[in-house]
Amino acid sequence: MRHTKIVATLGPASSDPATLERLLLAGVDVVRLNFSHGTADEHRARASLVRALAQQTQRPVGILGDLQGPKIRIGRFTTNAVTLSKGQRFRLDCDLAPGDATRVGLDYPELIDDVEVGDILLLDDGKIRLQIVEKCADALITQVLVGGTLSNHKGINKLGGGLSAPALTAKDRADIALAAEIGVDYLAVSFVKHAEEMHEARHLARAAGSRARLIAKIERVEAIANLDAILEASDGVMVARGDLAVEVGDAAVPALQKRILRRAREMNRLSITATQMMESMVHSPVPTRAEVSDVANAVLDGTDAVMLSAETAAGQYPVEAVEAMARVCAEADASNDAHLDQELLGRRFHRVDEAIAVSAVWSGYHLGVKAIVALTQSGATALWMSRIASILPIYALTPDPVTFGHLTLFRQVTPVRFDLNPASDPAMLLTQIRTLLVSNGWAAPGETIAVTFGEPMGQPGGSNTLKIVTL
Structure with a gap:
């Protein structure tokens, strides 16, 4: 059973109903709407189609909206692209008229105040390198260190970070309302x-009526220094x-990822x-061996999900990319050894429901149960269970449609819509669970499962009961 989730970006290559249905059946757990591209109407239509196909295929599928942020870019060229040669001078200025092989405009004039002579600018994800040799009031004069073809609207980064642009732009604020x-x-x-x-x-999301969980994208040098505080403020x-x-620098990324x-x-x-x-x-129907290792290592590092971007948004083989990623994840998940005793030794708990969640995983692991079933209103119990590396599948049963969407990203967790009757007694509840697991082929009569729930039933944050049950 594959525990690691797959996020796939939607785009021109994956937005028609037939292809999108194949993507869901191939194993996509969460679709990504990239607000850097496409119109509001296109995003609305894609989200609607995803929900319809998820219901049709009976696949739990979540939706992630990805804000563009302050991507600092150059302007455009008269010829759409130019070739820069090593050693030549190249000017970045505030004039947004089309550029040529000697100059181009900036869409973020504040860049001039953020840099100093000697700083290195990286364009087009580092393919082009420019060193600043002179600052003017409205322009930067640079020397090309690494040349090549430079086309319209490519992004700019400063080596070592330090750009002042805030994370949320006016466009992002509008897109938060769209996401809600x-x-x-x-x-x-x-x-x-x-x-x-x-x-x-x-604050903006909640004011717009959104209950979305927030993901912080770690892509700035400053974020590394503030990692714990950012994690505390994020989901x-x-x-x-x-x-x-x-x-x-590319060499620093693997250790930072871990x-x-x-x-x-x-x-x-x-x-x-x-x-x-x-x-x-x-452009290829099969991945490279290095890519296979990259995905597998992320799984072994404990990531909840791995993500496809251009592969599914604009690639020639979107379905094959998902199928390949699913194979690699399943194999890596199967080989991931659990060391629960070492991981949980000395752990302290501050909430009853957290203690119940961890106890279910520990007991289930040592008893060799077939699965863990967590009845959850908020998803918290399933989240704590999924933080512990084990080979046990977790079925999170929730009556809340918003919580159901959140659960789609949790490693090891299969979300299940479950209408919980607060008046149900535990015996009736266990009968319902037995019927659900057996009818779906998740467990068989004679097998043992661990079940967590709260009494009285139907109250968020109330998981206070663990039962080990033989079906």
Whole structure:
């Protein structure tokens, strides 16, 4: 059974009903709406189609809205692209008229105040390198260190970070309202530097009527220094390795990825590993061996989900990319050894429901139960269970449709809509659970399961009961 979830970005290659249905059946757990591209109407239509197909295929599928953030970009060229040669001078200025091989405009004039002579600017994800040799009031004069083809609207980063642009732009504020209207389950905030930016995003989302869980994208140098505070202010993090690699250097990213994923689990937060995981499958029907290892290592590091971007949004083989990622995740999940005794030794609890959740995993692991069933209103019990590395499938039964959407991203957890009658007694409840598991083929008569629930029933935060039951 695959425990690690798959996030797939929707785009021109994956938005028609037939392809999207194949993607869901291939194993997509969460779809990503990238607000950097597409119109509001396109995002509304895609979200509506996802929900219809999820119901048709009986697949639990969540929706993640990804804010664009302050992506600093150059303007456009008269010829759409130019070739820069090593050693030549190139000017970045505030004039947004079409550029040429000697100059181009900036869509973020504040960049001039953020840099100094000698700083290195990285364009197009680091493919082009420019060193600043002179600052003017309205322009930067640079020398090309690494040349190549530069096309319209490519992004700019500063080596080592330090750009002042806030995480939330006017467009992001409008997109938060759109995300609330669509009813996304998760909202990803780009280029986060401080916890305060996540607090602001949460305030705006709640004011717009959204109950989405918030994901902080870690792609700035400053975010690494403030990681714990950002995690505390968020429901999860995305290791956005593209811009992060540009700012800290590609060699630093693997160790940072492990550190971020480990810290997220320690703080009971969700995690997504993203960027170029199977990039070659944009044009190839099979991944490279390096990509297979990359995905498998993220699984072994404990990520909740791995994400596909261009592979499914614009690639030639979107379904094959999902199928390949699902195979790799399942194999890595099966080989991931659990060491529960060492992990839980000395652990302290501050809530009864947390103690019940951890006890269910520990007892189930040592008793060899077939599955864990968690009745949950808020999803908290299932979240704590999924933070512990084990091979046990977790079925989270909830009557709340919003919680159901949140559960789609939890590692090891299968969300199940379950209408809980507060008047039910435990014996009736266990009969319903037995029928559900057996009818779906999740367990068989004679097998043992662990069940957690709260008494009295139907109250959030009330899990206070663990039962070990033989079906």
